[in-house]
Amino acid sequence: MTSDSTAPAHPRADAEAATPAELWDERYRLSDRIWSGNPNTVLVREVAGLEPGRALDLGCGEGADAVWLAGLGWQVTATDLSRVALERAAVHAADAGVADRVDWQWHDLGASFPDGEFDLVSAQFLHSMADLPRERILRRAAAAVAPGGILLVVGHAGFPHWETDPDPSVRFPTPDEVLASLEPAPGEWEVLLSGEHERVQNDPDGNPTTRTDNALKIRRR
Template sequence: MTTEQLPDEHWNAFYTEHEQIWSGKPNAAFVDEVSGLTPGRALDLGCGEGADAIWLARKGWTVTAVDISTVALGRAVEHAKAAGVGDRIDWQQHELGKSFPDGEFDLVSAQFLHSKTELPRDGILRSAAAAVAPGGVLLIEGHLGFPPGEHNPHPDIHFPEPDEVIESLGLADGEWETLVSRVHDRAQVLRDGVPINRRDCTVKLRRH
């Protein structure tokens, strides 16, 4: 069973616990995978406090960034203004699964789009694929488990391997090329300073 809290309540409470939740730096695997792409229109799904979206805007992308949490989005807006890229990012509040931003994009990115509350992740990622323009890239980064030592209170939360992610997208034959499908380790330092190792996976696909 996932928590009974409504998804927006859950995430707003999560963000309200601390003044800042994430590091303010873009995700390392995200930067590795996007650095070689030509800037265009990007969509960041579950953007949190906005570090990836701000990095994209700084690199010349025109960005639409989406999150369910108005608390996270409020911080993202301020961080983007401080970074001087406020006018390059369209921040949108959506409960993905119920609504999805309009438009087509040269990059659609979902970084760690996981939740302890209701999250129809497979359907959202299928909508993400549908929003990729011809020649564009879909980039999905996911965890492959809870942090070491953290008890999994939600046995119905599933962390799919890369092949499973690709399979669940239900992509049309011959329309997509798999650029990256890999599992990798990532060093992380917890809020209390304890270093841990995470297992993550990267899926990167290009639409023909």
């Protein structure tokens, strides 16, 4: 997933019987473009100086992060639950001239996961309106990081102020909680970044508002 939406946050209310993939496909069909089209700011800040290698983008949405990474020379595997999003992402990559550097893969990450080891694994706003075994997915993400590679996890710290009926069962873990959930072996990882940050995002009416997010960046020793 990405961070800046330009469309309603939820599909129609009678979608309880739909699968998670169907829910996300429906959400993407609400608009010609859901996200801003720009790479996530923390990814840009934390990755811009790294030597390009193999990258894995989890929950790639319409592909802005993957296309940006490919433009820097990374060979990217990008995955999402929505085939509608992946189709748009492939068009974005072709328009940007990097189609040969991105492998778009459909995965329900709770059930399947891309093969291989990666120098960078990025999970940007891996939240979902459907059930998502996030901790288990992030442990698989950590296992996919090659020696010396980076895992970057960015997430919301809470609901936006315009959310009128937030689900009280939804938790937004802190960076320390994310790290603990990875169940790292002693000395296995070096913590490079762990903390909260603020950013400006437009609300559904187009008004700028401040949101708090958190980020964890760790390197496998």
